[in-house]
Amino acid sequence: MAIPFWLPAxxxxxxxxxxxxxxxxxxxxxGVWAAALSVASxxxxxxxxxxxxxxxxxxxxxxxxxxxxxxxxxxCVPFNVMPSIASSYPLLxxxxxxxxxxxxxxxxxxxxxxxxxxxxxxxxxxxxxxxxIGCGLICVVVGAGLAxxxxxxxxxxxxxxxxxxxxxxxxxLPSPRLSRxxxxxxxxxxxxxxxxxxxxxxxxxxYGLCLSLIEIFGPxxxxxxxxxxxxTFGAAVxxxxxxxIVVFRFIARALRDLHASWAWVRDACYALLALRCLGYCLxxxxxxxAALALEVLHGFNFAAMWYITVKRADTLAPPGAxxxxxSLTSGTYFFLSMGVGSMVWGHCLEAPPSGIxxxxxxxxxxxxxxxxxxxxxxxxTPQPIDAPRADVPSDDLPLVExxxxxxxxxx
Numbered sequence: 001m002a003i004p005f006w007l008p009a010x011x012x013x014x015x016x017x018x019x020x021x022x023x024x025x026x027x028x029x030x031g032v033w034a035a036a037l038s039v040a041s042x043x044x045x046x047x048x049x050x051x052x053x054x055x056x057x058x059x060x061x062x063x064x065x066x067x068x069x070x071x072x073x074x075x076c077v078p079f080n081v082m083p084s085i086a087s088s089y090p091l092l093x094x095x096x097x098x099x100x101x102x103x104x105x106x107x108x109x110x111x112x113x114x115x116x117x118x119x120x121x122x123x124x125x126x127x128x129x130x131x132x133i134g135c136g137l138i139c140v141v142v143g144a145g146l147a148x149x150x151x152x153x154x155x156x157x158x159x160x161x162x163x164x165x166x167x168x169x170x171x172x173l174p175s176p177r178l179s180r181x182x183x184x185x186x187x188x189x190x191x192x193x194x195x196x197x198x199x200x201x202x203x204x205x206x207y208g209l210c211l212s213l214i215e216i217f218g219p220x221x222x223x224x225x226x227x228x229x230x231x232t233f234g235a236a237v238x239x240x241x242x243x244x245i246v247v248f249r250f251i252a253r254a255l256r257d258l259h260a261s262w263a264w265v266r267d268a269c270y271a272l273l274a275l276r277c278l279g280y281c282l283x284x285x286x287x288x289x290a291a292l293a294l295e296v297l298h299g300f301n302f303a304a305m306w307y308i309t310v311k312r313a314d315t316l317a318p319p320g321a322x323x324x325x326x327s328l329t330s331g332t333y334f335f336l337s338m339g340v341g342s343m344v345w346g347h348c349l350e351a352p353p354s355g356i357x358x359x360x361x362x363x364x365x366x367x368x369x370x371x372x373x374x375x376x377x378x379x380x381t382p383q384p385i386d387a388p389r390a391d392v393p394s395d396d397l398p399l400v401e402x403x404x405x406x407x408x409x410x411x
Contacts (some may be wrong), residue, residue: 002171002174004172005117007117007168007172007173008113008114008118009126009127010130010168011106011165011168012110012114012128012130012131012134013115013130013133013134014134014161014164015131015134015318016130016131016132016134016135016136017137017163018103018138018158019103020135020139021138021142021154021157021161022077022155022158023074033089035346036093036097038339039342039343040097041094041096041097042335042336042339042342043100043339044097044098044099044100044101044104045101045104045107045335046100046104046331046335046339047099047104047167048101048103048105048107048329049107049108049327049328049330049335050101050164050328051104052069052105052107052323053109053323053324053326054323055327056109056112056323056324057320057321057322057324061110062112062113062175063169063173063176063324065109066109066110066169066173067166067169067170069102070102070105070169071162071186072357073102074105074162074166076095076099077099077155077158078155078159080095080099080155081152081155092338093184099278099335101298104327104331107245107331107335108324108325108326108327108330108332109323109326109327110323110326111124111330112130112323112324112326114127114128114274115165115311115314115326123252124252124307124310124311125247125250125251125252126249128248128303128306128310129244129248129249132241132303133245135241136237136238136241139237141157150283157377160257168393193317193318193324193325193328194328197316200312200329201332202374203333204309204333205327205332206243206337206368206372207266207270207305207333207337207369207372208337209302209340209341209368210273210341210342210368210369211305211341211354212337212341212345213341213345213361213365214276214277214298214337215226215341215345216338216346217349218233218236219233220349221280221291222288226285226288226291227288228288228289230271231288231309231374234406236292236295238267239292239296239298240252240295240298240299243296243297243298243300244298245299246299247299247300247303247307249301251304252307263376265304265308266305266308266376267373267376267377268300268304269300269301269308270369270370270373271303271369271370272297272301272366273371274299274366274367275366275367276294276297276298277362278362278363278366279291279293280362281363299379309329309330309333310330312329313325313326313328314326332355346361346366349361365397381387
């Protein structure tokens with residue numbers, strides 16, 4: 001059974017919308033308490049992405065793993081509105097870790113599905129662009145309804161989104177059947193993925209660490225440092241989402257025309273991130289809206305780097321460990337590095353003498369990015385993004401059945 005042509009894009013749309021809905025709820029905590037919850041959430045997301053990716057590879061069934069994770073999340077998320085949990089910080093922190101752990105299943109597994117269907121049903125970037133649309137729309141819906149109904153709007157929206165997700169997973173996503181011999185040879189390959197790709201993982205971590213200054217503290221920069229209204233920051237988010245959509249939609253064609261390698265695109269992302277950080281330092285206080293022009297670069301800083309990271313992980317994955325490698329790479333890029341970055345930059349952004357302030361933090365981030373770029377150019381050899389992967393043994397079936405190829409009828 002082939003993957004329906006609409007399924008990968010639909011999974012990207014609904015899964016990202018659901019995750020964005022929950023991770024943007026108002027918990028009523030601020031300062032160090034909110035930061036601790038953020039770290040707890042990122043910890044759960046990173047550990048969960050590794051766990052679900054390894055389980056999916058081990059059992060050889062993405063469909064079952066995703067269905068179980070979403071069903072459990074559908075049960076656990078509404079507990080956030082229980083007064084006994086909302087008023088108890090320890091219980092809320094534990095629930096935050098649990099929910100994040102369950103939601104992390106989508107991190108690498110949905111990308112694995114998209115990559116399995118990419119050759120016959122369009123490029124991965126086109127499918128991934130629907131996640132940006134889902135995230136943007138759900139933020140508008142939840143933001144508009146939050147003032148009217150309170151937290152119930154968030155959790156009820158999440159539960160509603162689970163219905164089409166579970167229907168797609170249970171009734172439309174193929175589930176390959178593994179022979180007994182193949183099943184017996186399955187093993188957890190997290191360490192194999194990590195030890196065999198330490199350089200690639202470290203590059204992703206360092207880049208995510210630098211990007212976290214913008215990703216995590218962007219709202220604070222606009223509202224507190226520049227003194228703008230929430231409307232200006234909303235415009236910044238809109239520009240970033242549109243930039244991501246454009247890059248995801250057209251990056252494959254651009255890279256094909258330019259014959260770009262993995263290293264070439266990676267270094268371009270580093271250079272543009274350094275330029276963006278320096279640009280934030282130069283925004284005049286009398287013209288805070290000028291910072292909006294820099295948000296166009298977000299399409300390259302985030303979307304382009306995400307695209308080549310996913311494609312590279314698919315190339316580097318050991319046989320039978322595609323989901324594990326995707327989860328490890330994506331989790332490192334967006335969860336582990338962001339969690340560490342939130343603690344590092346949170347301290348740096350404090351006014352002297354506690355920290356170094358906004359200007360010097362952006363300068364430090366730019367310096368680190370340029371230093372990493374120089375190291376990459378001096379010590380690394382460019383590799384094609386779509387370099388052929390070693391042949392998968394015939395007894396190691398893919399997690400998702402490849403689309404059936406329909407031969408063109410002869411004239």
